[in-house]
Amino acid sequence: MPPRSSKPPAIPAIDAGLRLLSGRNHSRHEMRRKLGRRGYSEADVDSAVDRLIELGYLDDRVFAEGHVRRRSASRGPLALSAELAARGVDRAAAHEALSGLGPEAQLAAAARLAERLSGRRAFAGYRELLNSIGPKLIRRGFSPGTVRAACRAVWEGTPGLAEEAPAPSV
Secondary structure (H helix, E strand, O other): OOOOOOOOOOOOHHHHHHHHHHHOOOOHHHHHHHHHHOOOOHHHHHHHHHHHHHHOOOOHHHHHHHHHHHHOOOOOHHHHHHHHHHOOOOHHHHHHHHOOOOHHHHHHHHHHHHHHHHOOOOOOOHHHHHHHHHHHHHHOOOOHHHHHHHHHHHHOOOOOHHHHOOOOOO
8 A cells, every 4th residue: 555645653663553442453454455545665665564463452352342332232243243344353363253243242232223213203003013023133234034033122111122132241
């Protein structure tokens, strides 16, 4: 990746990487891309990323687990998997992070989201609710079966199942 600016960076790549990590966790791919955009040479980027991995500050598995934990309240496993892939996390690490997101936790998150998306709007029937809220839940990565169950729970006035289901343990 060509440097973004013509002047060389003022601080070493490892320091820039540590500054990035002070804000939030990053995947290896993100770190390489961000350091490259800041004008560091490929050798400097490789050296910094290798050192951050060696020190234990950069770990795709830990990044994936944290990402799933933060986003699982509003995203289903399909969307989370796509987000992790876009951030350069390999399939094995993504699968491991998503394995803690069981069907009960997915249903609970989808039901809470469906209840929030439906707001105070009165629906004529379950089908209308499903047709209105369902596509939004599908776009957020929930499976069709989970969407139907979540909409059914909201329609029957039992989104309390969201409180009964355990939170995702990632």
